[in-house]
């Protein structure tokens with residue numbers, strides 16, 4: 293007898309996610325100014341193949357077709373980000389109406405097709421002017437290490453809240469602030485490409501502050517029904533062995549990957565061990581009175597982005613000499629201030645995706661249960677999950693991506709598992725709707741459920757998109773993976 297399918301709760305959202313710089317293009321249109329990612333991608337050697345987001349997948353001009361595509365797939369939600377330099381080009385002062393109109397049009401079109409928008413305010417495209425400005429005169433420079441950037445973010449959040457608040461119910465302040473802080477200012481593999489461990493820690497704090505101030509500013513603009521959250525990429529970090537030394541390595545990375553954000557956001561604190569581990573670098577005096585009350589703004593939901601687990605041990609000499617294996621790109625600088633010399637990263641078991649990230653869905657179940665415990669009563673969304681593979685159209689013109697279907701099947705089953713174990717998960721957003729600009733990897737890595745021919749911009753739903761459409765229509769996942 294066939295075993296029953298896995299049923300998701302009624303009203304569970306089946307979405308897909310994107311980010312402005314990765315898809316919009318139109319980098320110099322309608323008053324948009326450069327973001328740190330424009331500057332970074334135009335700096336030789338920073339992005340594979342010299343790729344930039346100048347054109348990306350031209351979503352700025354093709355948004356109506358893209359919404360139709362989502363509707364054809366039966367998506368019930370779409371998570372996108374607003375480009376800060378498109379709506380407030382200098383990062384301060386009045387908004388550009390044309391920029392806001394673009395997002396108003398997009399939201400109206402989504403709603404007309406019954407697709408619920410989730411807006412992310414910041415997905416890494418800081419206006420370059422703010423990176424260049426440091427009104428406090430701090431030696432750590434401008435951008436996120438500068439406190440004023442958090443206040444600028446709150447102003448921007450208020451502007452977008454006022455413009456879209458009558459039609460958007462779900463709001464996420466930041467996407468993956470870990471990447472903004474530690475890849476942007478620590479290892480330098482992301483924009484703005486700085487490699488200063490203290491700047492990275494300051495950036496982390498100012499992102500936490502920006503989240504709190506931004507949530508306050510949104511709350512002032514939005515109707516009571518609106519829900520405000522944040523999307524983190526917590527690390528499902530595991531010790532290589534149960535030895536005390538490996539457990540301590542796990543603790544260090546948990547502090548720097550996870551608790552540096554969840555401490556201030558959920559509990560209003562930076563944990564003592566995090567402060568002690570980084571004491572050689574900073575006394576954390578950039579944390580001012582009242583900051584940790586602001587960062588703890590009540591969350592209406594928590595977004596979890598998950599791709600792969602991390603495995604760590606106490607530092608081994610062999611690993612110290614070899615290439616980094618933390619999956620965050622090649623750099624001689626560490627994204628782990630104060631921890632690097634104590635910790636070695638190991639590849640988790642499992643098949644690898646085209647990013648060389650191991651496939652292990654148990655990490656997603658673990659995280660959903662972990663944050664159910666840490667944030668009781670706060671609904672969870674999987675705001676990103678997916679995989680890159682080397683997808684190409686076959687002779688039949690179709691794009692067959694069975695590896696991605698298998699990845700999605702196992703991870704969505706992992707979400708179901710977490711729900712059965714008590715996690716209040718309200719939706720799943722596949723990363724990504726479309727193939728797009730994968731940051732330092734340029735267009736070489738394809739995460740989309742929809743294939744994009746970068747020459748012609750033609751969109752072709754891959755077999756995973758058709759598979760996902762069936763799931764969205766039925767709300768039921770076959771218990772076993774069945775290849776098409």
Ligand code: IFM
Pocket residue numbers: 311314468597676723730731739
């Ligand atoms: O493409 C990114 C996205 O912008 C943020 N989360 C991870 C994805 C895959 O690397």
